[in-house]
Amino acid sequence: MIDRRAAALLFKQLLYIGIGLIIIFYQLLPLRTTPPTWVGPDLLMAITIVYAIRRPAYIPIGSVALLFLFSDFILHRPPGLMSLFMVISCEWLKRRSQHLRVATFGVEWLTIALVIIMQAMGSHFLLTLTMAPPPPAGLSAMQTVGTILLYPVLTGLAHHLLGIHKSPTDDDSILRYRL
């Protein structure tokens, strides 16, 4: 029995990586080569945060680190920067996913909003500190706000279409992130 559950868990973990690779792949399509006047939300970041709160066991630290490091390299971002912040915030959120389970959605949303804003400010600070040119402030602020606004949409979709309700309880010990 434990084998079957472990296999299911592994499948779900691989599914996350698959979703991530598809998102990166779609971003790479040369559909628009002119500079944008507006920036959409960071879908990969939003989905990862939804995972971290709703199904923390499906995104082990290794897959978050590798996926974001890969996207840093391939999307021509400063390597390691976004993956660093994503790993820190995912681990922080995973540890709190039990508390967020009993909290209202407003609290949950506020928490992830703070996390996303801290990430944007942190990477801006670190880039300035190491004298690397940070991305244009207006565009990255737009992306931050977009990602925060995308979060309720994604959780709503997960809730109504996929039936993923709350973070798993103590009883679903195999689903629960253990630390």
Added chain:
Amino acid sequence: MPQDLRQSDEFTRPLRRILQAVIILCLLGVFMVWRIDSPRVERFRSHVIDRVMPSFTWAMAPVMAITELALNFQSYQNLYEQNQELRRELQQMKSWKEAALQLEQENARLLDLNKVRLDPDLTRVTGVVLADSGSPFRQSVLLNVGARDGILDGWATMDGLGLVGRISGVGAKSSRVILLTDASSRIPASIEPSGQSVLIVGDNTLAPPIDFIENPELVRPGDRIVSSGDGKVFPPGLLIGQVAKDPGGRLRVRLAADYERLKFLRVLRSKSRRDVDGPGTLVAPRHTSGRLTGAAAGVLND
């Protein structure tokens, strides 16, 4: 069974903590190495892209086709207006064609008089755009030609009409072109007919601003901008675009290359090229005396 799991928790918790710390430190290390030895990490990056991207292309073609079909479908709705507009433009084009033919004949006569021989070094390689940068903050495209086609860092890239960007990052089978619109792009250019040397500074907009104009009074909107060949960045005389004035009164370039559709790009081979093989060589002063030290020698002797 849950008890077992909870007991194993006790043992794995410190291990997880250590794993977290190690991964976080590793990622921080990658970032710091990138800041310290950027060219090496960028070479690694182009190596990674070189490995991954060609295997993506088979999947990209159908997805691109479907997405473009959907985008084109929207434009069918105003087909009639477009048709009218095209007819009007065609009328204008006919008069321009006459002018161009006359100019071509005149140009041929003048070249003949001068016995000008065009630079045979300036041959080109044509590549197909594989992917864009994938991030809204970076303006670059990936070409399907690389080191095996003889592409080198720093070469100029054009579409049919004008300059598009500069090769930066070459893998074996792919190379990256930093577009003129990227925020890190700085291209020395000159404005015709006044002949002033300026710098085209990319700022992540479609019309990059013109910087370091000595005499703005001599520059008028509509003047041609060509690459100047200063600092051996590009061969001189490549068309970049026209001067335009934005509502704020700032002079910008209206680029000649069609950035909406970058599909086939020409990479110009050029001999006069400056290597960047270390972080120090970028800011090295040009010594007039014979003694050069370190990595700067490689750049200045070429």
